[in-house]
Amino acid sequence: MKKILLTGITGQVGQELEDTLSPLGQVIGVGRSDMDLAEPESIRQVIHQIKPDVIVNAAAYTAVDKAETELALAKSINAVAPTIMAEEAQNLGAILLHISTDYVFDGTKNTPYTEQDIPNPIGSYGKSKLQGEEGVQQKCDRILILRTAWVYGTRGHGNFVKTMLRLGAEREELRVVADQVGTPTWAKDIAVTITQLLQAMDSNPVVGGIYHFTNSGVTSWYDFAVAIFEEAKLLGFPLKLQRVVPITTPEYPTPAQRPAYSVLSNQKISQTLGTYPPHWRQSLRQMLAELYQKLG
DSSP states (O other): OOEEEEEOTTSHHHHHHHHHTGGGSEEEEEOTTTOOTTOHHHHHHHHHHHOOSEEEEOOOOOOTTGGGTOHHHHHIIIIIHHHHHHHHHHHHTOEEEEEEEGGGSOSOOSSOBOTTSOOOOOSHHHHHHHHHHHHHHHHOSSEEEEEEOSEEOSSSSOOHHHHHHHHHHHOSEEEEEOSOEEOOEEHHHHHHHHHHHHHHHHHOTTOOEEEEOOOBSOEEHHHHHHHHHHHHHHHTOOOOOOEEEEEOGGGSOOSSOOOSBOOBOOHHHHHHHSOOOOBHHHHHHHHHHHHHHHHO
């Protein structure tokens, strides 16, 4: 029976992974109270104790704006911690799967970013995530780095979909940025894909390195918000909202700069797995139906 160490079990992807990874072996999930990612010794201790065959790192510092002032913390969780996991995985001969982000790119392209494109992050969060990728690649031979984007889910803490639903129940008008383009991605689809990738790597050692995965399709935050309210209305979510107003990035200033275009190409992962990711709107619909049922 394979031992799979899963970090970030309280997060939206981590909670989904607990379910999807279980057919592959014994999943040992750890959260912040079990393994402090800001403490190298804590990471080494847990890995020495468990001796996993696979490490899936679904934990991260994801506060994009806060990262501009909490540089040391973002770096220790997003860069130092995965590098230590990679060192330990190498010592054990284990596989390390590490989740990364579209924010490693600067957003100046106007066609989907491929795995061959050179990263150039424009914010501290993206920089810390890129350092994590580099550390993982340098320290371990058997790795999978999965870059994803605009993650939301029914579980875990806040995300764009849950925030929109909360604000839509309180306000009649919302202003949402319309000039940042990407792909919303359901946490459950990410978890399923990670499980499939690990299975593929099991049967074919050539499957390794960096992969991009998002749902398919392209949208802006504004159009995403409009779609959330359209779908939520059909399901019967309580909404006060009357209007969503499109605004520009300068009209909604944030401490961190964000890429204007961060669409990731799914070509490589689709060829590897032989399946194409579901469209973002289809996954949004499923997620909202699940959430509505959960709220009962």
